[in-house]
Amino acid sequence: MPTTPDSQPYASASQRSLTLIATGVVLALLYFGKDVLVPIILALILALLMAPFVRLLQKMRLGHAYAVMIAVLLLATIATGLMMVIGSQIVHLAESLPQYERTVQAKLQLLHDLTIARLEAMRGEAGKVINAFGANGSAGQVPQTQVAPPYANAVDVSVFASPWNAIRSVLSSLWSPLETAGIVLVVLVFVLLEYESLRDRFIRAIGGTDLRATTVAINDAGERLSRFFVSQFSVNVGVGLAIWLGLAVVGLPNALLWGALTAVLRFVPYVGVWLAALLAALLAAAVTPGWTLLLLTLGLFVIVEVLVSQLVEPQLYGHATGLSPLAVVVSAIFWSWLWGPMGLVLSTPLTLCMVVVGRHVRAFTLLGILLGDTPALTLPQRFYQRALSGDADEIIASARIFLRQRSFARYCDTVLLPALQLAQTDLAQKAISPEQLVKARTAVIRVIESLGREAPSQPRWRRRTSVLDDDNLAHYLRQQRENVAGRWQGPLAVAPGSIVLCIGSGNRYDDVATEILVRILRDLRIDARHVSMQDVEDFQAEDHPEATPNAVSMIHIVNAAGAGGWVSGEAVAREIRKRFAEVVITAVLLPHLLETQEPSQLGADIDRVAQSFEQAAQFTIEKFA
Incomplete structure (x- = not known):
């Protein structure tokens, strides 16, 4: 019987009910x-x-x-x-x-005198003051002094x-x-x-006919578990030896016990070593009348644990388990709730097994996403999602972290351009609401303005209306530069060969990529300017006596539509060669999503081909070197 649209909600509700029942049965x-x-x-x-x-x-x-x-x-x-x-x-x-x-x-007794006894004394003094204010006509009466029984302040010590x-x-x-x-x-x-036989049965039961994926999953689980436990065992034994020797030096009795206990309890994530430290500190407090041994014991545990957790472990195995820190904590709570102390010890390997299964078995992909340390979204996806939410501040903060180690051009290649192409795809499918479009456009403009060296000409509160009204990002960003530097985005009297022109090959997406390239080059202190063929014609038709002859040395023709969109770019290249015979013309062919191939024919007018912003910037730097 075919499934009708009306029956689909009931089927999904039934599926959710079965999932909840199965989950409850498994937990039980x-x-x-x-x-x-x-x-x-x-x-x-x-x-x-x-x-x-x-x-x-x-x-x-x-x-x-x-x-x-x-x-x-x-x-x-x-x-x-x-x-x-x-x-x-x-x-x-x-x-x-x-x-x-x-x-x-x-x-x-000392702790009692420092805490409870002082609180009782303060309460007694406060009672005297209150009684003095409330004693009307009772000044001649002798107050009754209550004598505490001899055992009132005694401390009960267990036998x-x-x-x-x-x-x-x-x-x-x-x-x-x-x-x-x-x-x-x-x-x-x-x-x-029966190790080999059990592995074959597990592959048959889980993998079915996909022997390759299941074998990879089992090998991955074995390697990760072995690497993690060998590293953890080595570290824990080393910590135990350090605690044993350190406590023996400071003079704590049974130092070997506390060293061995520390090595064992450290297998319990987060709390095990501090439980051992607490027990050792209690003994240190009972051994000597002073507090020096207690402080030395706690200090030893703190120093050793900080050094190991911050220096040794990250270098030895770091994130080799593939688990997120939150997953380790949550799994420890979950398995200790189910199985008690043994569940706490087994929580990390059990969670690791689930993550490995989630990475290699499609039915359990959700486990790998929720528990693993691999980012759930790629950098372009995160950029696009935050832009749809209008959260430009988070995008800028993430970008500044990226820019600490890599260039602005690399960020535009790996994050900004792919995110804009994701938005372009959704726009073509009409999957973005008008409100989301407004938020995304405003966020993208803020990000581009914030990451480049060029400061906007107006404060943000005065620019908001124009941002919303102009749906052409490239036109708006270019207009901001013209408001500061004039129509030609800078002076015309410049050194010969010091200007780089950037021209889009035909549509507004090429114009956005062209504007990004201009900002990348200007961030490198290169006099780059965003123009169109109409701008070139207008400039040559007008009279500019102050303009420097042969000021342009390089022209980038930017195509962001993939290899299939270069037809109009070829026409632009021919027209540019007629007007600028001596300049270097570069075709900047930016990949569209996963497309990386070059067009079959570029024509004789193109001198160089760049397939990324970073490569175009490198060509420009070499030209001016």
Whole structure:
């Protein structure tokens, strides 16, 4: 049965309902199945990381099963050793806690005296003043002094458990992680044993007949995850070593524990290292009566973390994950809400996998756009979108950032001209409303005026009406120059060969591109002037005794309509050659959107061909060098 236009809204509403239901079902499965999914996903991620090591062992002529067992045993040994170090340090710390009871009590009492006691004293003085104002006829009465009980200002300090109770508590709390670790190791062994088979099944299930795209996606995910985790592991181990050595130097007990804890917790994005710093600072506050050790501990964490995050990490892997910072934060919140602390640790690799899938699988493109660090819009698209919104200030700010490293000509080639061509396409299709057209025209004029060296002749509030009335951008921008420098856009008595003329090849879009080229050249302090063939005829027909003979040395004929629009440009070139026999004539053939080919025949009147504003500017600079 064919779909009628009336049934389309109902179909779209039904599709949205199915999408919402499917999303709810997936979230429910993720939440209630976390006890099963977390070990499996962790094992899959570890398999991606360990597969290259397994292949390396196989190249050493070890069997596949033996290579898998050696790799898993090595991983288990490293993890067990780390846990034993942390556990022994925790036991030693638990045995030492009773020694710090008096120091903790003294510091809590000091904090109480500096905060709560002072607030209570201030409240008592304020009460006396209020009672003095309200005591009418009660001056002879002796006020009743309330005696606080001896335990009012005492600080309640918890009683420290015995070492055996601490060990029992630690073991009970570690039982669940140990159980999860055992499941992960078992699943990891079978995943590595069937790694190739699982990859083939995944390609068949996801990619179907498009084996190339799916293979690229899997390789990309493996490379990104491996590069990210190897870099992160190296950095975290280095941070742990630095914290261990630094705390040992300043004299904090159990420095090895805090170094190992920092290395482990730093896998938790953003908050892990500061959690380790908080725990170490609490111990530093309990060890010595003063505050020097606490300040040194916090200072060490701050210095190490700032140096690593600002200097080491950007150089080592920077944005190698391909994730936007906001995506990392949001994913950490989302996965920790679903799966708790383990979800917080797995949030970055899970999000990275989704971004890679979104980049290579068309059905999940939205994930790559929302979570990746690739800009959602190109620079021309951003320019055009901001122009339609009338947001010229943001365009100018973005352009000034671009111009810090590149030239004005390059900006016009890569951003301004493609954006104007996008607008030209929408205008031809009548896809722009009159209000949007007014906003875009005004924004483009402001941008061009702001980026060039030429200052407008009138303030913005006086120019607004004329901007809206004149729909020819090139005519308006040229008129601004004529208002300042006269009809011929500058003096006529100039040095011989110092003027460059720029002429459009036939339509108003060529005129806009010509005006842009003029401003590029004038920004380079070249006396460029925007004229038409009618202007040339009028100038030669009039009498200008002050004009310098042979003042023009170069003429640019600008075509912005692509290779197919050069027919009128050829006629302009012939007419120019008749009037200026000795000048250098350059055909500036600007690409139209994705078109870059040259016209088949340019004619004998053209001396040089430029295919961009930047190339035309370079030719001009070479002429005047």
